[in-house]
Amino acid sequence: MARxxxxxxxxxxxxxxxxxxxxxxxxxxxxxxxDISVISGTPFSEKMLGRPMTxxxxxxxxxxxxxxxxxxxxxxxxxxxxxYPIRVGGMALQTIPTSFVIFFELTMLGLLISxxxxxxxxxxxxxxxxxxxxxxxxxxxxxVLFWAPPELDPKLHETLTGLGAEIIHGxxxxxxxxx
Amino acid sequence: MAAEVxxxxxxxxxxxxxxxxxxxxxxxxxxPREELNRMVLDSMTHTTPRYWTAVGVLTVLxxxxxxxxxxxxxxxxxxxxGERRPNYWGIFIVTFVFWIGxxxxxxxxxxxxxxxxxEFRRPFTRAAELMTTFGLAAGALWPLIHLGRxxxxxxxxxxxxARWLWPNFRSPLVWxxxxxxxxxxxxxxxxxxPLLPDLAMARDRTTGWRHAIYRALAxxxxxxxxxxxxxxxxxxIFAFAIIPVMFSVHTIxxxxxxMGMVGGWNSTIFGPYFIIGAILSGVSxxxxxxxxxxxxxxxxxxxxxxxxxxxxxxxVLVFSMAWAYFFFNDYLVQWYGGHDVVRALLSFHxxxxxxxxxxxxxxxxxVIPWLTLWNKKLRRTPWVxxxxxxxxNVGMYFERYTIIPLTLGHQRMPFDWGEYSPRFPxxxxxxxxxxxxxxxxxxxxxxxxxxxxxxVREGQEAHLVRKVGKTVVPTVSxxx
Numbered sequence: 001m002a003r004x005x006x007x008x009x010x011x012x013x014x015x016x017x018x019x020x021x022x023x024x025x026x027x028x029x030x031x032x033x034x035d036i037s038v039i040s041g042t043p044f045s046e047k048m049l050g051r052p053m054t055x056x057x058x059x060x061x062x063x064x065x066x067x068x069x070x071x072x073x074x075x076x077x078x079x080x081x082x083x084y085p086i087r088v089g090g091m092a093l094q095t096i097p098t099s100f101v102i103f104f105e106l107t108m109l110g111l112l113i114s115x116x117x118x119x120x121x122x123x124x125x126x127x128x129x130x131x132x133x134x135x136x137x138x139x140x141x142x143x144v145l146f147w148a149p150p151e152l153d154p155k156l157h158e159t160l161t162g163l164g165a166e167i168i169h170g171x172x173x174x175x176x177x178x179x
Numbered sequence: 180m181a182a183e184v185x186x187x188x189x190x191x192x193x194x195x196x197x198x199x200x201x202x203x204x205x206x207x208x209x210x211p212r213e214e215l216n217r218m219v220l221d222s223m224t225h226t227t228p229r230y231w232t233a234v235g236v237l238t239v240l241x242x243x244x245x246x247x248x249x250x251x252x253x254x255x256x257x258x259x260x261g262e263r264r265p266n267y268w269g270i271f272i273v274t275f276v277f278w279i280g281x282x283x284x285x286x287x288x289x290x291x292x293x294x295x296x297x298e299f300r301r302p303f304t305r306a307a308e309l310m311t312t313f314g315l316a317a318g319a320l321w322p323l324i325h326l327g328r329x330x331x332x333x334x335x336x337x338x339x340x341a342r343w344l345w346p347n348f349r350s351p352l353v354w355x356x357x358x359x360x361x362x363x364x365x366x367x368x369x370x371x372x373p374l375l376p377d378l379a380m381a382r383d384r385t386t387g388w389r390h391a392i393y394r395a396l397a398x399x400x401x402x403x404x405x406x407x408x409x410x411x412x413x414x415x416i417f418a419f420a421i422i423p424v425m426f427s428v429h430t431i432x433x434x435x436x437x438m439g440m441v442g443g444w445n446s447t448i449f450g451p452y453f454i455i456g457a458i459l460s461g462v463s464x465x466x467x468x469x470x471x472x473x474x475x476x477x478x479x480x481x482x483x484x485x486x487x488x489x490x491x492x493x494x495v496l497v498f499s500m501a502w503a504y505f506f507f508n509d510y511l512v513q514w515y516g517g518h519d520v521v522r523a524l525l526s527f528h529x530x531x532x533x534x535x536x537x538x539x540x541x542x543x544x545x546v547i548p549w550l551t552l553w554n555k556k557l558r559r560t561p562w563v564x565x566x567x568x569x570x571x572n573v574g575m576y577f578e579r580y581t582i583i584p585l586t587l588g589h590q591r592m593p594f595d596w597g598e599y600s601p602r603f604p605x606x607x608x609x610x611x612x613x614x615x616x617x618x619x620x621x622x623x624x625x626x627x628x629x630x631x632x633x634x635v636r637e638g639q640e641a642h643l644v645r646k647v648g649k650t651v652v653p654t655v656s657x658x659x
Contacts, residue, residue, distance in 0.1 A: 013212055041212055041376065042636050043407040054408040062416055076337055080345040098349040101431065105357040108424050112365040112417060119372065119413045123398040123406070133401045135383035138376070140212025140636065 004035075004147040007156065008132045009165035013042075013140035018163040020049050022144055025159045031146055037129040039143040058118035065114020066107050073099075073106035134168060197651045201644060204486050205302060207653065209639035212632070216380050218478040219628045223381070225477045226625060237618040245611025248604055249324060257327035261602040265595050266584045270605035271325040272435075273579045274612060277460070278318030279359070279432055280453075280575060284461025285311025285366060286425040288491075290418040298655060299490045301638045302482040305631050306472060307465045308370040313619045314464075315363045317612045322355070324608060351434040358431045362424055369417045375400050375410060377628040392626075429457045436582065442520040443513065443586040452505040459498040459544070460575035463568035466491050468620070470565040472629065482630045485559035492558035495568065499548040506544075520591050527589045528581055532598070536577045536585065543574025 011019045019038070026036060033052050038044070046053050077099035085093055130145040137143050144165070148156055160167055201207040210218075252259060262269045288307035292300035323329045335356045339345050346353045379400035382393035400406060433453035436444040446452075466488055473483040513521045528537045547570055557563045584599035623629075645654045 038404050039402045040407075041380070041402055042633055042640065043411065046404065046408075051404060054405045056405065056409045056412055058409055058412045059416065076345075076348055080337075080339075080348070084339065084344060086344075095349065101354045101427075102348050102357065104423075104427060105354070105361050108420055108427075109357075109361040109364065111420055112361075112368060112424075115413050115416050115420075116368045116372070119409055120398065122409055123400070127403070127405065129403070129405075137402050138212075138380040138383050139216060 004149055005153075005169060006130045006132050007146055007148055008134060008168040009144040009146075009160045010134060010136060010168065011142040011144070011163075011165050013142070015142065015164055016044065016048060018165070019142045019144060022160055022163050022165060023049055023051065025163070026144070026146055026148075026156075029148075029152055029155065029159075031148055031152075034128075035130065035148075036144065036146040039133065039137050039145060041138045041140045044142070056118075056122065058115060058122065061118035061121075062111050062115040065117070066111035068114070069106040069108070069110020070103060072110070073103045076106070077102050132168075201651070201653055203484070204653075205482065205484055205635065206298060206638050206642040206655075207644065208481075209636075210481075212636050215632050215636060216384065218481060219377075219630050219632050220381065220384055222477040222479060222630075223625055223628060230475075230621070230625075234618065234621055237614050237621065240614040241611055241618055243611075244607045245320075245615055248607040248611060252324070252604055252608070253327075253329060259602065260605050261600050262605075263597075265590060265597050266587050266599035268325075268587060269584045269599055270601045270609055271321050273576065273583050274609045275318055275321030275325070276432055276453075276579045276583070277576050278314050278321070278612065278616075279429060280457035280460045280579075281464050281572075282311045282314035282318060282362070282366070282461065283425055283429060283454070283457040284465045285309070285314075285370070286421050287458050287461060288465055289369070290421050290425070293414070293418045294422070296657075297490075298638055298642070299487055301634045302630050303465065303469055303487060304373070304634065305370070305627075305629055306468055308366065308373075309620065309623055309627075309629075310461070310464060310468060311366045312363070312370050313616050313623070314461075315359065315366060316619065317616045319359055319363060320612060320615075351431060351438050354431045355435060358424075358428045362428045365417070365421050365424055369414075369421055371396075372410060372413055372417065373631055373634065374627060375406075376402065376633045377631060380632060381628060426454055429453045441587070442518065442590055443524045443582070446509055446513070448505065448509050448512070452502075452509055455498060455501045455505050456575055456578060459495065459502050460572050462491055462494050462498060463571040463575075466495065466564050466568040467572070470561045470568075472624070473561060476624060476629065479629075482635065485561070488561060488564050489555065489558045492552050492564055495571065496548055496552035499545060499552070499571070503545045520589075524586060524589050528585060531585075531589075533585055537581055540574050540577040540581060543570040544578065547571075 009022060011022070023036065023038070027033070036051075038049055038051060078094050081093050087093065130147050132143075132145045134141070134143060144160075157167055260269065260271070262271070285308040288300060289304040293304070323332055326332060334340065335346055335353060337346055337348070337353075375397060378393050378397040379402070382390060382397045382400075385393060430450035430453065433449040437446055437449035439445065469483050469488060469491070473479045510525065514525055528534065547567060551557050551563065551567050588597050588599055590596075641656050643654050643656065644651045646652075
């Protein structure tokens with residue numbers, strides 16, 4: 001397998017159009033979308049940069065959490081009276097109207113906590129795209145990270161610097177988090 | 180009859196002048212992201228002797244008025260408070276409802292305004308979300324204080340005791356525990372999620388212990404497309420889901436009263452009445468805090484502008500009107516019902532020895548907001564808004580005081596009527612919780628970015644000025 005080098009092309013804050021052009025140029029040179037990653041300090045939609053839609057499991061994890069919350073509520077509402085029934089004259093052992101509150105609260109609790117768990121797990125999971133970072137990203141600069149074979153180097157440099165980018169080699173993501 | 184005609188050309192502004200006027204608005208006064216970052220970090224790291232004095236004084240007050248007094252209360256027993264027959268619920272529950280009400284602002288300002296894409300929300304969502312978290316923390320203390328025997332708190336947690344008895348899940352008090360826990364957890368996460376990009380920004384620009392904290396909390400944020408997509412999705416789920424949770428919390432708090440067969444409490448309208456009151460006091464508290472932040476925190480005059488206080492002032496006026504409507508609705512239906520107990524109670528509120536509380540409630544919640552907040556100039560004057568919003572919160576405290584001890588003291592058995600007089604321990608604890616809230620806020624203002632920089636910058640990029648004919652008009656485009 002040919003050796004590939006990670007490049008980071010940094011564009012200024014107001015160079016969104018140039019970034020989109022650079023992405024188009026990279027595709028023109030045969031670099032596929034999965035080998036490119038855009039990092040920015042301000043969110044840009046995929047449509048703006050002409051990028052494929054990103055996919056996240058967060059909604060699925062959230063729904064799973066809501067289902068778990070609902071089941072816990074069902075146990076508390078209808079299971080616990082069966083575990084230790086206290087019969088009070090004229091009152092039903094299990095009631096529907098009062099159960100709504102517990103169902104609602106625990107379903108929402110499950111939904112919201114699992115949403116966070118989804119974000120957390122996806123954040124710390126290894127990503128398969130090109131990794132790299134520069135602190136100037138959080139100053140608003142837009143970074144285009146990509147893998148490219150060495151033979152494309154001269155052409156890449158010419159094209160990207162022509163669009164106003166600063167090229168950085170060997171960026172790293174070490175020391176960004178605990179591990 | 181001769182009419183005096185003036186040429187209008189003199190009053191017309193040129194497009195460039197109009198463009199310049201628009202720069203009064205934060206969204207039309209953009210600055211480079213680097214500068215915004217620097218301004219926010221400056222505000223976090225800049226401390227004065229006055230700040231440390233305030234932290235020191237508040238710490239001492241929290242230790243003495245709140246923790247010391249709570250310890251004394253536990254040691255001697257709840258009998259040292261003014262709570263005795265027939266007033267078993269007093270300042271403890273009044274203050275609990277007050278703080279839970281305050282906590283509604285964060286969700287309202289952040290989630291509802293986010294869902295409706297109200298652009299003016301951008302610079303102060305975090306200040307409001309922090310208020311929710313700290314308001315809930317201050318509020319959650321009160322059921323524990325009110326328990327007296329705080330060490331048996333775990334009896335409310337859903338697990339069986341030694342005799343296999345589970346908590347009664349049909350009781351509004353257990354619902355309270357679940358609702359407040361849900362709201363506290365979800366509002367804390369809702370505060371944390373939009374913080375991620377700002378924590379990463381702080382991580383990249385700090386050293387030492389600050390860097391270590393931000394590095395741990397930023398979860399390795401780089402700003403990739405996947406991270407932004409995930410964050411947007413999660414914020415969107417939260418913004419929609421936390422709104423019904425917010426409604427449920429104060430509705431359940433109102434059910435603590437409305438589910439009881441107590442004259443003046445057993446009302447079907449208590450749920451929405453409490454919610455409106457909570458939002459009124461919460462949004463007012465947001466204004467109070469914004470005015471204080473603007474005056475005391477470095478660079479905040481750029482981010483928090485009269486336009487924001489003006490917009491929130493309009494919301495307060497609307498909610499003051501809504502509160503008046505619900506109050507009148509509740510009052511009229513109870514009065515018209517003609518029950519002797521309720522009529523006597525309503526007369527007692529308006530003409531008893533504590534009637535001044537009832538009148539102050541109406542004065543602060545209706546008369547003063549209606550007389551002032553219709554005026555744009557007053558709405559844009561920070562000190563006026565500070566006074567008005569503080570008075571509204573005093574009024575809302577009086578409302579809860581009227582609903583709880585003043586109502587409990589005049590029930591069905593006239594021989595059992597009684598006056599409630601809060602004693603020093605209760606007053607000390609209430610002031611202590613206020614000090615705790617202020618202390619937490621003061622400390623947080625130096626630890627986390629108080630302004631969501633990325634949201635402000637995103638908004639500034641979405642706002643443009645378009646020339647239409649001979650004038651310029653502000654436009655906003657949807658970036659997501």
